[in-house]
Each structure stands twice: as structure tokens, then as C-alpha cells.
Amino acid sequence: MTAVQPSLGRFWYWHLLYWLSYLLVKFIHLAVLVPLDGRAVFPYLMIYLLLSCIAFLVTGYVGQRELRASHSLRQQAVILLRWLVPLWVALVPLRQYLMMNYAMLNYENDVSPLHYLLAFNLVLMPIAGWGALFMVYKANVLDRLEFSHQQELARQARMTRLKVLRYQVNPHFMFNTLNALNSLIVQHKGLDAENLILQLSAFLRHSLKNHTEHLIPLKEELDALAAYLAIQQVRFGERLTLCWQLDEAALNYKIPPLLLQPLAENAIKYAVSEVKGAAQIRVAVRKCDSHIHLSLADNGPGAALAAGWPLQASSGSLQNLAERLSLLFGSKARLAFQQQDQLFTGEISLPLESLDAID
Known part of the structure; x- marks a missing residue:
């Protein structure tokens, strides 16, 4: 003793x-x-x-x-x-x-x-x-x-x-990134390859820098997400477009790192990859009353398949995300999904009171 x-x-x-x-x-x-x-x-x-x-x-x-x-x-x-x-x-x-x-x-x-x-x-x-x-x-x-x-x-x-859950959040997208980099090199697209390396470096730097921190500025989280999605834009080309809707009042807060990452990964894997034509990902951040709402929406291949991708991913990063939210906030945080107007949306709701307490 x-x-x-x-x-x-x-x-x-x-x-x-x-x-x-x-x-x-x-x-x-x-x-x-x-x-x-x-x-x-x-x-x-x-x-x-x-x-x-x-x-x-x-x-x-x-x-x-x-x-x-x-x-x-x-x-x-x-x-x-x-x-x-x-x-x-x-x-x-x-x-x-x-x-x-x-x-x-x-x-x-x-x-x-x-x-x-x-x-x-x-x-x-x-x-x-x-x-x-x-x-x-x-x-x-x-x-x-x-x-x-x-x-x-x-x-x-x-x-x-x-920590284990956060390390699992970083997926094998490295394989796709390296394959895309290899294609750019073979096609002699040096500037695009250099930009891809810079985006990958920014994303990895964010992951390594914040591996011991409970909370990080929301702006840093969005910068890391932007680097990840920029890498995916190189992979999918012009058919993937991004839309950002950010509430300036919410950007002053801190949140746990890599919360939006699982939503982006599964949107890429189960929605964008399944679309043959133009694909769009919308990222929205807003402050409402006593909560911060983080959402990521995609125009996947129809309601039937889109509504099923959380179930397909239940044993992977989304399950880890739900468990992280439960460990950090108990029942005060919420992870929800909905299909509306050809957009499938995953939304995270974080209580401001708990964020201030953790900080």
C-alpha cells in the first residue's frame, strides 16, 4: 500500500x-x-x-x-x-x-x-x-x-x-494517399504531388502534436480536417467539392481532437467512393444555446445505401467515436445521423459546460 x-x-x-x-x-x-x-x-x-x-x-x-x-x-x-x-x-x-x-x-x-x-x-x-x-x-x-x-x-x-481510440481514428487512408502520390509522380504532376505531400504533412503534424492534449482549438481541428479532405480531393479529382459553413462564435471554443475525422472517413468510404458523378461534402459548425454542433453531410448514392453506412461502419471508427464521446461527456454529448434532401448528415453535439470543465 x-x-x-x-x-x-x-x-x-x-x-x-x-x-x-x-x-x-x-x-x-x-x-x-x-x-x-x-x-x-x-x-x-x-x-x-x-x-x-x-x-x-x-x-x-x-x-x-x-x-x-x-x-x-x-x-x-x-x-x-x-x-x-x-x-x-x-x-x-x-x-x-x-x-x-x-x-x-x-x-x-x-x-x-x-x-x-x-x-x-x-x-x-x-x-x-x-x-x-x-x-x-x-x-x-x-x-x-x-x-x-x-x-x-x-x-x-x-x-x-x-488514447487507443484516438490512435484507431487514424485509418489506413495512408495507403490511398501513397497510391495517389505515386499516380501523380507517374503522371509527372510535380506541383500536385508537392501539394499532396504538404497536406499529408499538415494532417500528420496535427495528429502527432495533439496526441497528449484533452482539448484543442476548434480552428486547429478544422485545419486538420481541411488537410485530410484536400488529400481526398487529389484522389477523387474535380468531382469532389467541399462546402464549409462555419459560425465564428463557435471557433473560439476548444474540443477534443479528431472528432470530425471519423465522419469524414466514412463519408469518403461509403458515400463519395460509391458516387460515379459529382460528390459533395458539407462541413458545418454552429453554436446553439449551450451546445456546439459539428456536422458533416454528403450526397451519397441514395438514401438506402447512405442510411446504411453507419451500420456498416459500426465496428470501426464511428463506434470508437461514440465511445470517446461517452468516456468524455457521458450522456451529455450526442452523435446522430439523418437523411434529408439527398444529404446524409452525421452530427456531433457537445455541451459547452462540459468543455469548459475539461479545459
């Missing part, structure tokens, strides 16, 4: 409060009972103040020392007894000596064996009470430590899963 590192300030607060409360109760008790026997209260108060100060210092040292250690509760109880029992045994004769020499000078004949038994109990009660409360406090610290440890493990597992 990891060593416990609680707030020592909180411990000393409760530690001081315990011994002050004990002294208050003891002083009230002495102030009421001692004068009934015609004795002076002051010596008794000073003796118990001295004994309490000794117990305060010893138990404070023990408590601070043991809070920093990584013992189980059973081990802690044994170690605590090794400290508190000697303290108890040492304070009993000290109390009796002080009582006999400073508080009960004129009452030696009244001292009986019961006084010694009573001394054992009177010294034992505050020490035992402190020990019990310390065990409760240590148990609470261990519970909080275990809870924090479980939360950290869950967070690490969640982040690992998110």
Missing part, C-alpha cells in the same frame, strides 16, 4: 481540540469537587495541565509519525499500543508523585490503594480515548487514500482507452 500523505494540519487541529476539550472537562470537574473537601484547586489544575501537556506532545508525535506510515489498521493498532501503554505506565507514578508532594500534603493518611487504582483509570481514560479517535481518523484517511487510488486507476484506464 502506498504511504499515507494526509493533511497534517487537519490532524493537529483535531489533536489540539481533543486535549483542550479534555482539559476543559477536567478543570470543571476539579473546580466543582475539590473545594468540597476544603482543598486548594490550583495544585490539581497545574498537575493535570502538566500531565496533559506531556500526553499532548507524545501523542502528537506518535500521531504525526504514524499518519506518514503505510500500515494496515491491525498493524497500526499494535504499534499504537507500543507507544500508549508505556506512556500510560509512566504517567501514573508521575501523577501520584505530584499529587502526594504538591496537592495532598496534609492528606497522606487518606491515601489508600483505591487511590492508585483510581490513578490508573484517570490516566488511562484520556489516552485510550485519544487512541480510539486516532484509529477512527486513520481509518478515514486510509479509506480516502483507497478511494483516491481507485479514482486514479480509473482515470488512467480511461485515458489509456481514449
Whole structure:
């Protein structure tokens, strides 16, 4: 088990409060009972103040020392007894000596064996009470430590899963890109080949740069998507056109990286690739109330096939996208698809409140 590192300030607060409360109760008790026997209260108060100060210092040292250690509760109880029992045994004769020499000078004949038994109990009660409360406090610290440890493990597992899903988002489009580059080289289209390399470099740079970031500016995400779609335009030529509808108010926000990428990949694979004539992809970003809406639409080969491509891709990048959204936002984010006016649209809705919290 990891060593416990609680707030020592909180411990000393409760530690001081315990011994002050004990002294208050003891002083009230002495102030009421001692004068009934015609004795002076002051010596008794000073003796118990001295004994309490000794117990305060010893138990404070023990408590601070043991809070920093990584013992189980059973081990802690044994170690605590090794400290508190000697303290108890040492304070009993000290109390009796002080009582006999400073508080009960004129009452030696009244001292009986019961006084010694009573001394054992009177010294034992505050020490035992402190020990019990310390065990409760240590148990609470261990519970909080275990809870924090479980939360950290869950967070690490969640982040690992998110990284795996993000790495899976980058598909094998590299093969198509390299094939397109090879065709351009064979056709001696040097400028087009150079532009393709620049777009590929921009896309890969974006992927590598943001692999450790939770959120990135939306503009960077759109730049990466633009580089990806520019590569596809080289592949499909003039028959693929792009339309961008961007809300300036939404561009100031940050979003998780590579969210639109899966929608673009599947639009290319299941829609643009199936169209023999002109194909169009529309990218829209808008801010509406408390959400940011990101959508990507295509004019695929008819409603029947287009409506089926999310199902065809359910085991791939779209499933990863849905899982990423669930891990990041729970049920507050939404991934939806619809067919309308010969356009098949995939839309992601992100809550602004959750984006601000993650950021």
C-alpha cells in the first residue's frame, strides 16, 4: 500500500481540540469537587495541565509519525499500543508523585490503594480515548487514500482507452494517399504531388502534436480536417467539392481532437467512393444555446445505401467515436445521423459546460 500523505494540519487541529476539550472537562470537574473537601484547586489544575501537556506532545508525535506510515489498521493498532501503554505506565507514578508532594500534603493518611487504582483509570481514560479517535481518523484517511487510488486507476484506464481510440481514428487512408502520390509522380504532376505531400504533412503534424492534449482549438481541428479532405480531393479529382459553413462564435471554443475525422472517413468510404458523378461534402459548425454542433453531410448514392453506412461502419471508427464521446461527456454529448434532401448528415453535439470543465 502506498504511504499515507494526509493533511497534517487537519490532524493537529483535531489533536489540539481533543486535549483542550479534555482539559476543559477536567478543570470543571476539579473546580466543582475539590473545594468540597476544603482543598486548594490550583495544585490539581497545574498537575493535570502538566500531565496533559506531556500526553499532548507524545501523542502528537506518535500521531504525526504514524499518519506518514503505510500500515494496515491491525498493524497500526499494535504499534499504537507500543507507544500508549508505556506512556500510560509512566504517567501514573508521575501523577501520584505530584499529587502526594504538591496537592495532598496534609492528606497522606487518606491515601489508600483505591487511590492508585483510581490513578490508573484517570490516566488511562484520556489516552485510550485519544487512541480510539486516532484509529477512527486513520481509518478515514486510509479509506480516502483507497478511494483516491481507485479514482486514479480509473482515470488512467480511461485515458489509456481514449488514447487507443484516438490512435484507431487514424485509418489506413495512408495507403490511398501513397497510391495517389505515386499516380501523380507517374503522371509527372510535380506541383500536385508537392501539394499532396504538404497536406499529408499538415494532417500528420496535427495528429502527432495533439496526441497528449484533452482539448484543442476548434480552428486547429478544422485545419486538420481541411488537410485530410484536400488529400481526398487529389484522389477523387474535380468531382469532389467541399462546402464549409462555419459560425465564428463557435471557433473560439476548444474540443477534443479528431472528432470530425471519423465522419469524414466514412463519408469518403461509403458515400463519395460509391458516387460515379459529382460528390459533395458539407462541413458545418454552429453554436446553439449551450451546445456546439459539428456536422458533416454528403450526397451519397441514395438514401438506402447512405442510411446504411453507419451500420456498416459500426465496428470501426464511428463506434470508437461514440465511445470517446461517452468516456468524455457521458450522456451529455450526442452523435446522430439523418437523411434529408439527398444529404446524409452525421452530427456531433457537445455541451459547452462540459468543455469548459475539461479545459
